[in-house]
Amino acid sequence: MSDTPFIARGFHAKRANAAPNRLPPGQYETRDFPVLSAGPTPHTPLSKWDFTILDSSGTSLRWTWDELQALPHDTPTVDIHCVTKWSKFDTRWEGISVDTLFDAARAKGMADGAFIVAFCDGGYTTNLPFSDVTGGKAWVAFGYDGAPLPPEHGGPARLLVPHLYFWKSAKWVRGLRILQRDAPGFWEQLGYHDRGDPWREQRYQGDP
Amino acid sequence: MSSGIRATPEVTLERAAAPTRLEWRVATVVSVRAETRHARTLVLDVPQWPGHRAGQHVDVRLVAEDGYQAQRSYSIASAPESPTLELTIERLEDGEVSPYLCDVLQPGDGVELRGPIGGYFVWEVTLAGPLLLVAGGSGIVPLMSMLRHRALAADASRARSPVRLLYSARTADDLIYASELARLGSAPDVRIEYTLTRSAPADWTGYNRRIDRPLLEEVAWPASEGTRAFVCGPTPLVEQVANLLVEFGYDPLRVRTERFGPTGS
Amino acid sequence: MQTEEMRLDGNAAAGLLRELFVRDMTSAMATCRGCGNVGPVGALLEYGHQMGIVLRCPTCEGVVLRLVHAADALRLDPSGMALLTLTDGTPVS
Numbered sequence: 001m002s003d004t005p006f007i008a009r010g011f012h013a014k015r016a017n018a019a020p021n022r023l024p025p026g027q028y029e030t031r032d033f034p035v036l037s038a039g040p041t042p043h044t045p046l047s048k049w050d051f052t053i054l055d056s057s058g059t060s061l062r063w064t065w066d067e068l069q070a071l072p073h074d075t076p077t078v079d080i081h082c083v084t085k086w087s088k089f090d091t092r093w094e095g096i097s098v099d100t101l102f103d104a105a106r107a108k109g110m111a112d113g114a115f116i117v118a119f120c121d122g123g124y125t126t127n128l129p130f131s132d133v134t135g136g137k138a139w140v141a142f143g144y145d146g147a148p149l150p151p152e153h154g155g156p157a158r159l160l161v162p163h164l165y166f167w168k169s170a171k172w173v174r175g176l177r178i179l180q181r182d183a184p185g186f187w188e189q190l191g192y193h194d195r196g197d198p199w200r201e202q203r204y205q206g207d208p
Numbered sequence: 209m210s211s212g213i214r215a216t217p218e219v220t221l222e223r224a225a226a227p228t229r230l231e232w233r234v235a236t237v238v239s240v241r242a243e244t245r246h247a248r249t250l251v252l253d254v255p256q257w258p259g260h261r262a263g264q265h266v267d268v269r270l271v272a273e274d275g276y277q278a279q280r281s282y283s284i285a286s287a288p289e290s291p292t293l294e295l296t297i298e299r300l301e302d303g304e305v306s307p308y309l310c311d312v313l314q315p316g317d318g319v320e321l322r323g324p325i326g327g328y329f330v331w332e333v334t335l336a337g338p339l340l341l342v343a344g345g346s347g348i349v350p351l352m353s354m355l356r357h358r359a360l361a362a363d364a365s366r367a368r369s370p371v372r373l374l375y376s377a378r379t380a381d382d383l384i385y386a387s388e389l390a391r392l393g394s395a396p397d398v399r400i401e402y403t404l405t406r407s408a409p410a411d412w413t414g415y416n417r418r419i420d421r422p423l424l425e426e427v428a429w430p431a432s433e434g435t436r437a438f439v440c441g442p443t444p445l446v447e448q449v450a451n452l453l454v455e456f457g458y459d460p461l462r463v464r465t466e467r468f469g470p471t472g473s
Numbered sequence: 474m475q476t477e478e479m480r481l482d483g484n485a486a487a488g489l490l491r492e493l494f495v496r497d498m499t500s501a502m503a504t505c506r507g508c509g510n511v512g513p514v515g516a517l518l519e520y521g522h523q524m525g526i527v528l529r530c531p532t533c534e535g536v537v538l539r540l541v542h543a544a545d546a547l548r549l550d551p552s553g554m555a556l557l558t559l560t561d562g563t564p565v566s
């Protein structure tokens with residue numbers, strides 16, 4: 001691990017010419033939409049699909065697919081940044097603001113927390129600070145580029161938290177668990193950062 | 209051990225040597241050879257190369273000036289008996305690493321690699337018994353190492369491992385090692401069948417469709433205890449063929465796969 | 474592209490595993506904690522990318538091994554594996 005790598009003459013990342021101030025440090029712009037996944041693509045039929053918010057007291061609130069669709073839609077256009085160093089600009093999404101879901105939870109007497117863990121079909125999890133999914137910064141997204149979100153990109157629905165590294169935008173999301181104490185998710189257990197701010201290059205545990 | 213790979217006495221002695229740390233080494237490109245319009249072979253000189261077994265691969269690491277890195281695996285094409293190490297790379301137009309290895313790298317250049325790697329997808333001529341090889345596209349590469357290794361073995365061991373190869377490619381022009389395979393296939397105990405998944409020339413006598421059950425049934429050895437199969441290429445092809453072979457009654461532990469991932473074909 | 478088309482064999486992780494284990498691990502037999510299936514590490518299903526590698530059971534698709542090469546540390550989570558068996562017949566390289 002300490003060996004100095006040999007520079008491959010004439011090799012460079014495939015990249016577009018990005019406006020530098022739009023790219024977090026160490027990132028390259030890509031026009032592709034790479035598929036990254038830690039497991040097979042789940043195919044949960046919409047009739048069986050639901051979305052659940054759970055708080056630490058055990059109270060929960062659940063939406064079926066149709067109930068979720070009936071909530072007000074947002075259409076954010078955002079830049080996304082993957083920890084594997086690609087960034088993609090102006091991605092167009094459609095989804096429900098996480099604020100809308102939490103407002104409904106609060107109305108049911110559910111308590112806010114300090115952290116959340118997103119849980120997904122296929123067993124993936126990721127943890128985020130509560131404040132990073134509230135205040136208009138996060139969505140449960142089911143549309144991408146004017147069409148239903150394709151399964152390989154997390155459809156029917158994924159979390160979208162564009163201001164953090166993209167592994168936080170959990171694919172195939174089925175719910176959020178509100179926590180008082182942080183609990184590392186799938187990659188976080190293996191050393192990835194609990195917050196993951198690309199502008200501060202919070203890739204691994206211990207990064208500032 | 210039940211995995212099927214059992215060392216012969218001589219080989220055990222050799223392997224009893226203390227295992228060493230796997231190091232990154234800078235190999236030098238000695239020469240390059242165009243194989244098809246889309247594939248080329250790199251002939252490499254690797255300092256202190258410890259030798260390999262047929263079917264193994266290397267990891268290639270490319271580091272850009274600015275520190276950007278990409279790493280991919282490439283199977284070894286040359287026979288263990290060969291003095292140089294050969295890799296054959298198929299260029300994926302939109303790929304990151306294969307266009308570099310196919311177009312940019314020139315004789316005299318260095319390229320960083322580590323290996324040999326992988327004890328699972330390995331065949332040695334001492335493993336007597338019928339051998340079935342199934343390749344899709346560049347999946348022929350590690351199987352070629354096996355065929356070359358077998359061709360260099362003594363007549364008696366060869367006779368104990370008759371081989372059938374089924375090789376699927378897009379078009380006749382995409383067949384890698386075509387002339388060498390034609391030569392190898394003229395031996396009485398080697399049967400090679402080709403299938404083209406796209407257009408075929410007018411005088412084509414091979415198959416002209418994707419590998420399906422009847423095709424594989426025609427080419428594969430009937431299931432028997434001693435038969436070993438090695439299946440390599442794009443992931444969907446490998447999975448389909450391996451599943452069919454197990455349905456035919458092949459011992460799942462003797463159906464070895466090497467998925468290359470989404471290699472575009 | 475579906476993620477299944479991108480998966481590899483555990484054999485493809487042999488290089489990374491050799492950063493941790495001196496011997497080749499792909500012929501070692503792994504027992505899945507989820508379903509009890511026993512098979513070579515080389516025959517597990519590898520889902521991997523630059524973040525890390527996940528080796529799953531070919532029978533139940535449960536996670537058997539996870540490996541991350543992060544900054545200055547190499548981490549292996551073996552909690553999906555009930556047992557790892559190497560025999561004298563397991564080649565060293």
Ligand SMILES: Cc1cc2nc3c(=O)[nH]c(=O)nc-3n(C[C@H](O)[C@H](O)[C@H](O)COP(=O)(O)OP(=O)(O)OC[C@H]3O[C@@H](n4cnc5c(N)ncnc54)[C@H](O)[C@@H]3O)c2cc1C
Pocket residue numbers: 033034035036265280281282283284296297298299300302303304305306307346349350466467468469470471472474481484485
């Ligand atoms: C053990 C092993 C041995 C191998 N041996 C050989 C060999 O001998 N010869 C050989 O030619 N190849 C071999 N391969 C394949 C090789 O490792 C590379 O995968 C191949 O060269 C393509 O790499 P690339 O960087 O050019 O393409 P990549 O940039 O990896 O792209 C490959 C293709 O997949 C698509 N793609 C890639 N990543 C994504 C993503 N995240 N989302 C969506 N699409 C994506 C790309 O668009 C492209 O079509 C082997 C693979 C393994 C695992």
Ligand SMILES: [Zn+2]
Pocket residue numbers: 505506507508509510530531532533534535
């Ligand atoms: Zn299992």
